[in-house]
Amino acid sequence: MDLLPALSGRYPDRHDAIRVGPDETSWESLLGAATAVADRIAGAPAVAVQAQPALETVIAVVAGLLAGVPVVPVPPDAGPMERDHLLSDSGAPMLLAAGTLPGPVPVPVVPVDATARSATRYPEPAGTGTALILYTSGTTGAPKGVLLTRDAIAADLDALAQLWDWTAGDTLAHGLPLYHVHGLVLGVLGALRTGSRLVHTGRPTAAAYAQAGGSLYFGVPTVWSRVCQEPPAARQLAGARLLVSGSAALPAPVFERLTELTGHRPVERYGMTETLITVSARAGGPTWPGVVGKPVPGIETRLAGERGEPVPADGESIGELQVRGATLFAGYLNLPEATANAYTEDGWFRTGDVATIDADGVHRIVGRSSTDLIKSGGYRIGAGEVENALLAHPEVREAAVIGAPHDDLGQEIVAYVVAGTVSAGELIDFVANQLAVHKRPRTVHLVESLPRNAMGKVQKRRLTGAP
Structure with missing residues (x-):
């Protein structure tokens, strides 16, 4: 199966088919640059990619897919311990990057040259082969490498293209990280599979989204x-x-x-x-x-x-x-x-x-189930329902709800809220007036901010009282 038909001439090309920040390229130029990198990594057991929001990241990922070498995206803000674990666990003998990296790296860092070109033609790798090794967040131990095959990626992108009417006539715009499913698989490989133009905004600011001119936004x-x-x-x-x-x-x-x-x-x-x-x-x-x-x-x-x-x-x-x-x-x-x-x-x-x-x-x-299913007084309560009730209050900007241990109830509902001029008691009463009384928070902590990861998910295990 041809995983990336945009690179095989199936769709009309354009000089700005892909833009990442200030840099843009046609599919033909992307193919030439990626093939030049593929020539250097062919035969490796895996290849790591420093996944900053840059055109070089797209080139490096495509290079691995062309050569049939599993790609291991490395978050650009990963600390030395996390990065070294990804490199050693995956067995990647090199790290592709847009340039030199600060500090010691346990494997050679290979710069990606966006101007290099190669005319080598690689046969399409087997669909059952590993395309990407994406690492989980590691909330219950060291991050685990998730093996994603070419067939799985193709099946998912084709299904979403069908559901979202996603075609070569679209311009996909987003500014998401290039080391997760959302930003990389959907946000880059999706464009190369459907033939849509891609605009990666770099930082996902409101102004950048407004200026991107997208028909489809992630x-x-x-x-x-x-x-x-x-x-x-x-x-x-x-x-x-x-x-x-x-x-x-x-x-x-x-x-x-x-x-x-x-x-x-x-x-x-x-x-x-x-x-x-x-x-x-x-x-x-x-x-x-x-x-x-x-x-x-x-x-x-x-x-x-x-x-x-x-x-x-x-x-x-x-x-x-x-x-x-x-x-x-x-x-x-x-x-x-x-x-x-x-x-x-x-x-x-x-x-x-x-x-x-x-x-x-x-x-x-x-x-x-570990943080958002709260069992209190014999009831099973979803944290999201309580969070939405809190967010309905005009003074509440953010809310996170957890179940904290309680001697009598098993767990009690505890809310962490970023809000304006409203008291904890008023918020408890507000929820009790919207939902069943047993779903009201027993305790509300008014805080300045909630801990979030790079994808914007609240990290509930960092909230005091989380089980």
Whole structure:
């Protein structure tokens, strides 16, 4: 299967087919530059790429895909311990980068020359071969290498192109990191598969998004929240065709404000590094805050209770979301036991996320089972529902809810809130007036900010009191 048809002449080329920050290139030039790098890395067991937002990163990733060498993206802000783990665990004998790197690196750093060209032609690698090794966040130990095959990537991108009406006539614009599924697989390889033009804005600022001229925009909740804070910039997105949000739940107030300013109801989707994108709303279909739609073509989903029992698809009952299908990973690198434990006995991948599914197959993600499913006084409560209730208060800008140990209740609901002039007691009463009383926070901490990672996800385990 031709993974990147834009590089094989299937679509009309243009001089600015890909732009990353100030740099742009045609597909033909990208192919020549990437092939020159491929000539240097061919035959390596893997190749690491310093994944800064630069054209050289795109060239390096494409080089690995051309040569059939698994690509290991390295976050540009990774500390020496994290970076060295990725290099040693993956066995990558070199690190491709836009230039020299500060400090000692345990493998040779190979500069990527965007002006180099090669006419070598490489045969298309097997679809079952590893294309990318993406490392998980490592919240429960050292990061694990997730093996993503060419076939899985192609299947997912084709499914999303179908659901989002994504074609060569689009211009995809985003400013997401190039070492995650969202920014790299969807945001770069997606353009090279569909033939759409790509504009990577560098930093994902509201002004940069407004100036990108995209018909299709990708963002995470933090990006969309910042876009909404600059109404003139947000209104310039009115000419787009589709706004997509992912990597974390889009708060209802941001959803509604974005809709008001741009005229577009954003499409939300759900996925993981191990599964790629498995559930999504459709372009032109109904969208609601907190709802991520139905399984993408080629994916099946189900809900399971704590003992593995089936959970009904009634739109209310909460269970662990389990998935299977064509987009799933091939396993964790060198960790067969961890790979086996990630699946049920009958072959479904355990996402660790809690969700509801209604009778029409529409999914709503409640959160992570470890931090977002709160068991208090015999009730099972989704943190996301309480967070949305808090965010409905006009003085609340951000909210994160956890379950903290409690001698009587098992867990009590604790909220961390960034807000204006409102008291903790007022917020508790506000939630109690919107939801069932047992869903109100017992404690509200008013804080200056919430800890987030590079994708804008709140890091709840860093909140005091998290289990």
